[in-house]
Amino acid sequence: MRKYTPKDNVQKKSYYTDRFWVAPRVPQMSIEEGSHFADVINALGDRVLDASVQIGQLVVSINHQDNYSVLETLKDVCGYKICTELSAVDYLAQEGKFEIFYQMLNLDEALRVRVVCMIEDGLAIESTVPLFKSANFAEREMYDMFGIYVNNHPFLKRILMPDDWEGHPLLKTYPLEGDEFASWYEVDKIFGKENRDIIGPENRDPSRVDRYDTKRFSRVGHEVDFGADISQGEPETEIEYSKTLLVDYTTGSEKLDQRR
Amino acid sequence: MQVTNKLSPFFENLNFEREDNTMVINFGPQHPSAHGQLRLVLELDGELVVKALPDIGYLHRGIEKMAENMTYNEFLPTTDRLDYIASTSNNYAYALSVEKLIGLDVPRRAKVIRTMLLELNRIISHLFFVATHALDVGAMSVFLYAFREREFAMDLMEDYCGARLTHSAVRIGGVPLDLPHDWIDNLIKFCQKIPKDIKMYEDLLTENRIWKMRLEDVGTISAEEAMSWGCSGVMLRGSGVNYDIRKEEPYELYGELDFDIPVSNSCDSLGRYRLYMEEMRQSVRILEQLILMYPKTEQKLMAHAPQYISAPKEEIMTQNYALMQHFVLVTQGMRPPKGEVYIPTESPKGELGFYIKSEGEPYAYRLKCRAPSFYHTGLLQKLLIGTYIADVVTIIGTTNIVFGEVDR
Numbered sequence: 001m002r003k004y005t006p007k008d009n010v011q012k013k014s015y016y017t018d019r020f021w022v023a024p025r026v027p028q029m030s031i032e033e034g035s036h037f038a039d040v041i042n043a044l045g046d047r048v049l050d051a052s053v054q055i056g057q058l059v060v061s062i063n064h065q066d067n068y069s070v071l072e073t074l075k076d077v078c079g080y081k082i083c084t085e086l087s088a089v090d091y092l093a094q095e096g097k098f099e100i101f102y103q104m105l106n107l108d109e110a111l112r113v114r115v116v117c118m119i120e121d122g123l124a125i126e127s128t129v130p131l132f133k134s135a136n137f138a139e140r141e142m143y144d145m146f147g148i149y150v151n152n153h154p155f156l157k158r159i160l161m162p163d164d165w166e167g168h169p170l171l172k173t174y175p176l177e178g179d180e181f182a183s184w185y186e187v188d189k190i191f192g193k194e195n196r197d198i199i200g201p202e203n204r205d206p207s208r209v210d211r212y213d214t215k216r217f218s219r220v221g222h223e224v225d226f227g228a229d230i231s232q233g234e235p236e237t238e239i240e241y242s243k244t245l246l247v248d249y250t251t252g253s254e255k256l257d258q259r260r
Numbered sequence: 261m262q263v264t265n266k267l268s269p270f271f272e273n274l275n276f277e278r279e280d281n282t283m284v285i286n287f288g289p290q291h292p293s294a295h296g297q298l299r300l301v302l303e304l305d306g307e308l309v310v311k312a313l314p315d316i317g318y319l320h321r322g323i324e325k326m327a328e329n330m331t332y333n334e335f336l337p338t339t340d341r342l343d344y345i346a347s348t349s350n351n352y353a354y355a356l357s358v359e360k361l362i363g364l365d366v367p368r369r370a371k372v373i374r375t376m377l378l379e380l381n382r383i384i385s386h387l388f389f390v391a392t393h394a395l396d397v398g399a400m401s402v403f404l405y406a407f408r409e410r411e412f413a414m415d416l417m418e419d420y421c422g423a424r425l426t427h428s429a430v431r432i433g434g435v436p437l438d439l440p441h442d443w444i445d446n447l448i449k450f451c452q453k454i455p456k457d458i459k460m461y462e463d464l465l466t467e468n469r470i471w472k473m474r475l476e477d478v479g480t481i482s483a484e485e486a487m488s489w490g491c492s493g494v495m496l497r498g499s500g501v502n503y504d505i506r507k508e509e510p511y512e513l514y515g516e517l518d519f520d521i522p523v524s525n526s527c528d529s530l531g532r533y534r535l536y537m538e539e540m541r542q543s544v545r546i547l548e549q550l551i552l553m554y555p556k557t558e559q560k561l562m563a564h565a566p567q568y569i570s571a572p573k574e575e576i577m578t579q580n581y582a583l584m585q586h587f588v589l590v591t592q593g594m595r596p597p598k599g600e601v602y603i604p605t606e607s608p609k610g611e612l613g614f615y616i617k618s619e620g621e622p623y624a625y626r627l628k629c630r631a632p633s634f635y636h637t638g639l640l641q642k643l644l645i646g647t648y649i650a651d652v653v654t655i656i657g658t659t660n661i662v663f664g665e666v667d668r
């Protein structure tokens with residue numbers, strides 16, 4: 001029977017996991033009273049769903065509708081002036097949702113906060129470009145990679161992939177070598193759609209070696225002419241090593257160098 | 261709409277012919293001073309830039325996607341290809357995030373070597389910046405001199421790890437090799453030589469009339485704007501914001517080292533150029549302190565964490581259990597705990613951080629590389645408006661963007 005591979009996550013998986021193995025968790029510390037992070041939580045009020053300190057950074061979980069107001073409070077009240085990073089994580093297979101995180105930096109305290117929200121597939125998130133200009137490129141990249149639409153973004157357009165690309169590459173359902181669309185994209189561009197039958201789909205597996213391809217591959221001891229047809233068998237060629245003659249000029253004798 | 265045929269070809273800038281109209285030109289993607297594959301769509305009113313749209317993605321290789329399909333150790337050499345001017349800083353930023361995720365402590369000698377390599381990479385990268393920036397502006401001789409000195413630094417890297425550009429000189433949990441014989445002596449010679457060379461570049465550039473005319477008040481950005489656009493590194497410090505991750509959120513040995521963070525209030529390209537020069541001097545200062553630290557450390561190079569890191573080769577060859585663990589780690593890969601981590605580091609270009617989301621599998625569930633150049637490219641939309649077309653090249657140069665990490 002063919003091995004079952006889940007269709008909702010086609011990324012590489014571990015080929016073997018011990019039955020009794022339970023993954024540990026990164027410690028989630030509670031927030032100390034009177035610390036800067038406690039002030040942040042107070043300032044955010046009841047918009048905080050869950051908060052903990054993980055590896056030195058405050059992680060605040062919020063509703064996705066609150067993202068603009070929470071970032072505004074962080075910027076104006078708590079001094080988080082820089083939004084260093086913003087992106088998403090695909091949890092469609094497990095929960096049908098994306099996780100969007102905003103990585104915020106306070107320059108005076110040298111502390112960082114990560115604001116995390118879950119958003120259902122198909123819903124759009126509010127743009128934070130009016131607060132942070134850096135979100136302009138970051139939200140475009142998030143849209144490009146995950147297909148999450150951003151409301152009120154000034155220029156929501158693909159950024160890394162070509163404009164006429166189909167599919168969003170960082171989704172878990174998107175294979176590493178690309179999908180059907182990807183294999184025809186350049187063929188259509190270069191040769192035209194009408195020549196698909198002649199050209200064939202693009203080989204997007206970088207480790208594939210065609211045994212009978214004498215244009216791009218050769219084998220030591222089996223060298224043949226460029227483009228020769230070797231599907232009916234190939235000639236054996238003897239390997240030729242370069243030869244060095246050792247010359248003794250006093251006697252005028254020559255002998256082959258056989259030193260190794 | 262133009263109707264094009266063989267007799268009347270398509271004119272890109274036909275609307276320019278009409279009165280009071282702007283001209284649209286494509287800058288790149290194959291422009292030598294675009295520092296890679298940057299396409300800028302510039303809207304010009306005469307010689308003034310009215311609108312600029314950076315178009316990126318010509319070097320997109322899907323490195324974040326590859327990270328989801330590779331074990332943690334497999335992915336490490338791929339990080340070389342992000343900022344290929346200073347690849348050790350990428351290796352290090354990635355290794356540090358994984359170490360923080362699994363809570364690993366690295367032996368002191370490995371820390372000393374790593375910090376040495378990081379600072380050496382900073383010098384290599386800054387020399388590259390000075391060279392190409394000067395070449396873009398028109399100072400050819402500085403380019404030749406700076407590349408000559410960069411060669412010496414690259415020779416040191418080659419002596420240590422065998423590679424000149426894609427080093428992979430850092431491993432998760434330490435470094436693979438101790439410093440070779442004579443390496444420290446060569447480094448001392450380099451440290452003695454490079455301040456004189458920096459002096460020479462400054463003699464050639466700082467008071468140079470043309471250089472000052474080309475750089476002063478070009479590409480100005482206020483502190484408020486710089487923070488809003490997510491600038492980091494020299495772009496931020498050039499606008500008077502004193503924030504260096506090495507100082508403020510110390511990692512590795514930077515907490516123990518004595519060095520200064522140069523800050524400039526001039527907000528322009530000339531100020532940033534002077535910061536780069538000063539940072540190189542500070543790197544030399546750090547290297548000199550590290551040279552003294554090195555002999556005081558113990559031999560050990562890799563952290564002892566059998567669950568995550570293979571034992572030294574000697575133990576693998578002699579002890580059965582170490583061999584078994586090595587086999588599992590090579591065939592299956594290490595499994596960090598569930599959770600997420602974002603660790604920022606100060607790469608030569610700015611804040612380089614890796615966000616890693618782990619689900620307890622040998623493959624990262626999500627890896628996001630926070631590349632400084634990506635945000636600095638976004639800044640071009642703001643920086644270029646109102647400048648002359650001749651300054652566009654200077655401004656691209658001063659942002660010091662590398663397309664390996666912009667497109668990833």
